[in-house]
Amino acid sequence: MSERQLESFSYNDVIVKKFAIATLLWGAVGMLVGVIIAAQLADWRLNFGIEWLTFGRLRPLHTNAIIFAFVGNGIFAGIYYSTQRLLKTRVFSDTLSNIHFWGWQLIIVLAAITLPLGITQSKEYAELEWPIDLLITVIWVVFAVNFFGMLKTRREKHIYVAIWFYISTIITVAMLHIVNSIEIPVSLMQSYPVYAGVQDALVQWWYGHNAVAFFLTTPVLGLMYYYVPKAINRPVYSYRLSIIHFWSLIFIYIWAGPHHLLYTALPEWAQTLGMVFSIMLWAPSWGGMINGLLTLRGAWDRVRAEATLKFFVTALTFYGMSTFEGPLLSIKSVSSLGHYTDWIIGHVHSGGIGWNYMLTAGMLYYLIPKLWKTKIYNEKLANTQFWTATLGLVLYYVSMVVAGITQGLMWRAVNADGQLVYPNFVETVDKIVPMYYIRLIGGLLVFTSFLIMVYNMWMTIKKAPKQAEKEDVYQAPALTADAGKGEHGHRKLEGMTAVFTVLAFIAVAVGTIIEFVPAFLSKDFIEISEKVKPYTPLEVAGRDIYVREGCYTCHSQMIRPMKSEVLRYGARSEATEFIYDRPFQWGSKRTGPDLHRVGGKYPDSWHYFHMLDPRKITPGSIMPPYPWLFKKKTEYGMLSRKLKVLKSLGHPYTEEEIENASVLAKEQAKQITEAMADSGVEAKMENKQIIALIAYLQRLGRDLGGK
Amino acid sequence: MKSEVLANFQDVWLTSSALILFFTVFVGVSILAWKKTSSEKFKQMENLPFDEGRKK
Numbered sequence: 001m002s003e004r005q006l007e008s009f010s011y012n013d014v015i016v017k018k019f020a021i022a023t024l025l026w027g028a029v030g031m032l033v034g035v036i037i038a039a040q041l042a043d044w045r046l047n048f049g050i051e052w053l054t055f056g057r058l059r060p061l062h063t064n065a066i067i068f069a070f071v072g073n074g075i076f077a078g079i080y081y082s083t084q085r086l087l088k089t090r091v092f093s094d095t096l097s098n099i100h101f102w103g104w105q106l107i108i109v110l111a112a113i114t115l116p117l118g119i120t121q122s123k124e125y126a127e128l129e130w131p132i133d134l135l136i137t138v139i140w141v142v143f144a145v146n147f148f149g150m151l152k153t154r155r156e157k158h159i160y161v162a163i164w165f166y167i168s169t170i171i172t173v174a175m176l177h178i179v180n181s182i183e184i185p186v187s188l189m190q191s192y193p194v195y196a197g198v199q200d201a202l203v204q205w206w207y208g209h210n211a212v213a214f215f216l217t218t219p220v221l222g223l224m225y226y227y228v229p230k231a232i233n234r235p236v237y238s239y240r241l242s243i244i245h246f247w248s249l250i251f252i253y254i255w256a257g258p259h260h261l262l263y264t265a266l267p268e269w270a271q272t273l274g275m276v277f278s279i280m281l282w283a284p285s286w287g288g289m290i291n292g293l294l295t296l297r298g299a300w301d302r303v304r305a306e307a308t309l310k311f312f313v314t315a316l317t318f319y320g321m322s323t324f325e326g327p328l329l330s331i332k333s334v335s336s337l338g339h340y341t342d343w344i345i346g347h348v349h350s351g352g353i354g355w356n357y358m359l360t361a362g363m364l365y366y367l368i369p370k371l372w373k374t375k376i377y378n379e380k381l382a383n384t385q386f387w388t389a390t391l392g393l394v395l396y397y398v399s400m401v402v403a404g405i406t407q408g409l410m411w412r413a414v415n416a417d418g419q420l421v422y423p424n425f426v427e428t429v430d431k432i433v434p435m436y437y438i439r440l441i442g443g444l445l446v447f448t449s450f451l452i453m454v455y456n457m458w459m460t461i462k463k464a465p466k467q468a469e470k471e472d473v474y475q476a477p478a479l480t481a482d483a484g485k486g487e488h489g490h491r492k493l494e495g496m497t498a499v500f501t502v503l504a505f506i507a508v509a510v511g512t513i514i515e516f517v518p519a520f521l522s523k524d525f526i527e528i529s530e531k532v533k534p535y536t537p538l539e540v541a542g543r544d545i546y547v548r549e550g551c552y553t554c555h556s557q558m559i560r561p562m563k564s565e566v567l568r569y570g571a572r573s574e575a576t577e578f579i580y581d582r583p584f585q586w587g588s589k590r591t592g593p594d595l596h597r598v599g600g601k602y603p604d605s606w607h608y609f610h611m612l613d614p615r616k617i618t619p620g621s622i623m624p625p626y627p628w629l630f631k632k633k634t635e636y637g638m639l640s641r642k643l644k645v646l647k648s649l650g651h652p653y654t655e656e657e658i659e660n661a662s663v664l665a666k667e668q669a670k671q672i673t674e675a676m677a678d679s680g681v682e683a684k685m686e687n688k689q690i691i692a693l694i695a696y697l698q699r700l701g702r703d704l705g706g707k
Numbered sequence: 708m709k710s711e712v713l714a715n716f717q718d719v720w721l722t723s724s725a726l727i728l729f730f731t732v733f734v735g736v737s738i739l740a741w742k743k744t745s746s747e748k749f750k751q752m753e754n755l756p757f758d759e760g761r762k763k
Contacts, residue, residue, distance in 0.1 A: 008763060009760070082756075085756070085759040085760075086755055086756065088758075088759070088760045155760070156755065156758075158751075158752060158755065160752065160755040160756065161752075162756075226756055229753075229756050229757075230756055230757075233757075235753035235754055235756075235757075236753050239749040239750075239752050239753040240740040240741055240745075240749060241740075243736065243739075243740040244736065244737055244740055247733075247736055248733065251729075472762060472763075473762070473763040474759065474760035474761060474762055474763065475760055475761045475762075475763055476760040476761065487748075490736075490739055490740060490745075494752070
């Protein structure tokens with residue numbers, strides 16, 4: 001064996017500090033936005049009539065801020081700190097680390113500007129428009145190069161389980177983001193996806209589900225495998241279990257996306273796959289939770305005294321609870337009750353607050369004193385934060401589950417005569433509004449708890465002794481060419497990072513390919529009906545307004561094949577009806593009723609006055625008014641360009657239609673406005689956005705013979 | 708070939724074979740992980756977080 005020479009090196013902790021501070025900053029912002037939109041659902045007036053503050057525009061900002069800004073910065077801090085130490089090497093490049101940091105913050109700032117402006121693709125957690133998508137790709141590649149560079153320059157042959165989870169995160173998120181973001185630009189701030197309708201829904205929820213899996217779960221599990229043993233100062237309970245946990249989790253997780261589309265127009269086999277694999281997820285998820293909790297064996301007395309451990313234990317407990325509830329909600333019969341209701345909102349917050357917030361908080365309580373070489377400013381404050389957050393989470397979760405199950409049961413209640421017991425949708429909303437106030441209190445408590453942590457961390461940093469400019473120097477033997485020789489099995493694999501990465505990619509690619517190939521190659525995937533026609537130019541304009549205002553955040557466009565749904569909304573939605581829907585607008589929540597067959601259900605004037613003052617038309621409605629649609633003009637000038645892009649994607653527009661798109665749209669707008677003259681609508685309104693939106697809404701669900 | 712695969716997508720033998728293949732891999736990895744001879748090596752692995760290099 002060759003001589004292993006001792007090498008000196010240092011860790012770049014400045015980058016870890018930057019990401020840790022950004023986690024605190026964006027966590028506070030993301031939660032504040034969450035509180036604002038929770039307040040708006042309790043009282044619709046709380047957007048103050050400002051279009052940038054409406055629920056439809058702020059809800060994507062909240063989800064993006066929490067997922068990518070708060071948790072994102074947290075995982076980058078945790079990954080850079082732990083990977084350097086586990087591999088006994090410095091970050092591959094200080095410059096790349098800084099590009100990664102500032103590039104990611106730029107993406108967040110761009111999201112915070114564009115989403116309230118209504119610049120969105122409306123795909124959940126992938127709302128950002130194409131220039132930002134490109135920037136995300138570049139910055140993710142920078143991160144990947146920096147990370148894999150550390151693997152290349154490492155001084156430890158074997159890669160610890162935490163690193164496996166980081167590897168799977170980096171390759172899978174890259175795959176998810178690139179595949180889901182293939183779009184054709186119309187302008188600098190608008191694009192249409194290459195996928196339409198059912199295919200768009202399948203790709204989007206493959207992405208959406210796996211954003212939860214590979215952004216909110218796998219990297220955080222990696223952090224758990226590093227920081228829990230470090231905090232408790234004892235190794236993970238079972239390294240063997242971690243091997244099974246890792247491989248089965250990443251293999252199974254990727255298949256489960258279609259559980260977001262149960263009872264939709266997605267083919268039955270894909271729904272069944274999604275459901276079965278979701279149920280299978282129980283096993284690896286609980287394997288991981290048990291592994292984490294048992295790491296604390298024999299040290300439970302310390303949990304009572306140390307806030308860091310309290311956060312970790314609660315995180316693992318909520319990880320177990322939400323990974324039990326997720327598969328439960330994926331069973332078709334349970335999904336039929338819970339889907340589109342607040343139960344799902346409760347579920348994601350038990351994961352988001354219980355798992356992500358708690359684990360991130362535990363990690364920061366471990367990291368920040370270590371990075372600034374000090375002790376936590378006030379341990380009692382950390383305990384206060386913990387109990388405030390836990391109480392807030394319980395109030396949030398319970399209120400949402402109660403609201404969701406209550407409303408779900410009311411939606412499906414049918415009397416002995418075969419009629420809906422609650423035919424008026426607003427009746428079912430009215431019953432759960434008190435729960436929205438309880439949720440608001442819960443959210444406020446969680447937000448307050450976070451501010452307590454920000455203060456505690458701020459004071460910890462402020463009171464820390466002034467640090468020397470020079471970094472600490474460490475020594476470890478260099479990695480020789482024959483390191484790991486004579487090893488076999490998984491241990492050998494852990495030394496072969498390239499092979500490991502390829503195998504991890506295969507594990508996530510299998511499910512993706514099996515679900516996607518038939519969807520994109522089979523002619524039978526969607527039965528095409530000639531009755532379904534592309535949208536008129538004015539309807540295209542109206543649809544883009546619908547997307548901009550985030551209407552999909554409160555209204556679905558998918559009638560499930562259940563008696564109560566057909567009674568309430570009309571004939572079930574068929575896959576063929578969505579072939580010109582780019583992006584698809586099926587939604588995932590019904591704060592208001594489904595809109596797929598709203599076309600022709602009411603007169604144009606109903607929509608006109610409803611958008612102006614919802615309560616005048618529907619007493620008790622919690623929808624905000626949209627007065628700016630009555631002032632802003634429709635952008636007729638862009639329509640030719642939009643139709644041209646849509647034609648390139650397969651929409652059968654003629655050259656004449658494309659050339660005269662603006663004229664055709666104006667004609668239709670004039671007809672709609674004139675028809676409303678009797679209701680007091682003035683002719684000058686014909687070029688306003690409300691008319692385009694009405695045109696779109698009145699077209700919905702009519703091609704196959706709706707009203 | 709492509710259309711043949713797609714046409715047989717719902718063939719129970721095809722899906723069963725895939726199931727057996729995946730299950731075999733799972734059992735294989737489990738055996739690998741729980742081999743008694745690996746104990747010492749896993750002990751070394753699980754202690755990696757506690758070795759950050761020697762501080763100079």
